[in-house]
Amino acid sequence: MTGIAELGPSWRSIVLATLLAAPAAAQAETLRCEGGIVAVGDWKLDLLGKCGEPTLKEEVPATTGVLHWPGVTSAMLARERWSYDFGPCAFVVHVTIELGVVTAIERGEHGREAGQPRPTPVRSPRAACPDPGVLKLGDATSVVRARCGEPALRDETLGQVAVEGPLGFGNQAPVGFTTVRVEIWTYDFGPQANARRLEFEDGRLARIVTGGYGYSR
Numbered sequence: 001m002t003g004i005a006e007l008g009p010s011w012r013s014i015v016l017a018t019l020l021a022a023p024a025a026a027q028a029e030t031l032r033c034e035g036g037i038v039a040v041g042d043w044k045l046d047l048l049g050k051c052g053e054p055t056l057k058e059e060v061p062a063t064t065g066v067l068h069w070p071g072v073t074s075a076m077l078a079r080e081r082w083s084y085d086f087g088p089c090a091f092v093v094h095v096t097i098e099l100g101v102v103t104a105i106e107r108g109e110h111g112r113e114a115g116q117p118r119p120t121p122v123r124s125p126r127a128a129c130p131d132p133g134v135l136k137l138g139d140a141t142s143v144v145r146a147r148c149g150e151p152a153l154r155d156e157t158l159g160q161v162a163v164e165g166p167l168g169f170g171n172q173a174p175v176g177f178t179t180v181r182v183e184i185w186t187y188d189f190g191p192q193a194n195a196r197r198l199e200f201e202d203g204r205l206a207r208i209v210t211g212g213y214g215y216s217r
Helices: 044-051 141-148
Strands: 030-033 036-039 056-065 072-084 091-098 101-110 153-168 171-187 194-201 204-213
Touching: 030 044, 036 044, 036 101, 044 091, 044 101, 044 153, 044 204, 141 171, 141 204
Parallel strands: none
Antiparallel strands: 030 036, 056 072, 072 091, 072 153, 091 101, 153 171, 171 194, 194 204
């Protein structure tokens, strides 16, 4: 299979809201940092590029969810919880990430003692291939790595794919499920180009998603 199937950023649900008016432990939906605003639906790459490394990283129990690309019916969604402490005059902000995408932003308690450094944006490594057009659906992970180097970020999980069998009269019907390894590689092509999220199934490139501008220099 050849060609690039790219999805634009229209899937994002960006809701601009202030962090100052709501009570502790409330849904915030956005996080304001020195590098810009992060919203639910943004990528982990955006979180690092705008807000930097968190004060605390935690793994939380995975959930079963739907992956919105052809073939994979469901998957275990690996989850992380990143906490940003901005000091005693602001709330700690907790960010939930599932497979490299921000799914929740919440305010917690007031921050720690004054004098601690604020997180600063992180410049991710740039993709070794200047043109994402070299990426083709069906490429093996080894081919992508040889062309573009190591990704800036990598996430993985296990997904389920329906297996079809003969129904009769030349028709097919689902007869069960098989497990596939799903890997998600994020490449940063710099501040003047769109980042790419590559989704692999059992080591083969199954989908390419286009994000916002990158952060590498």
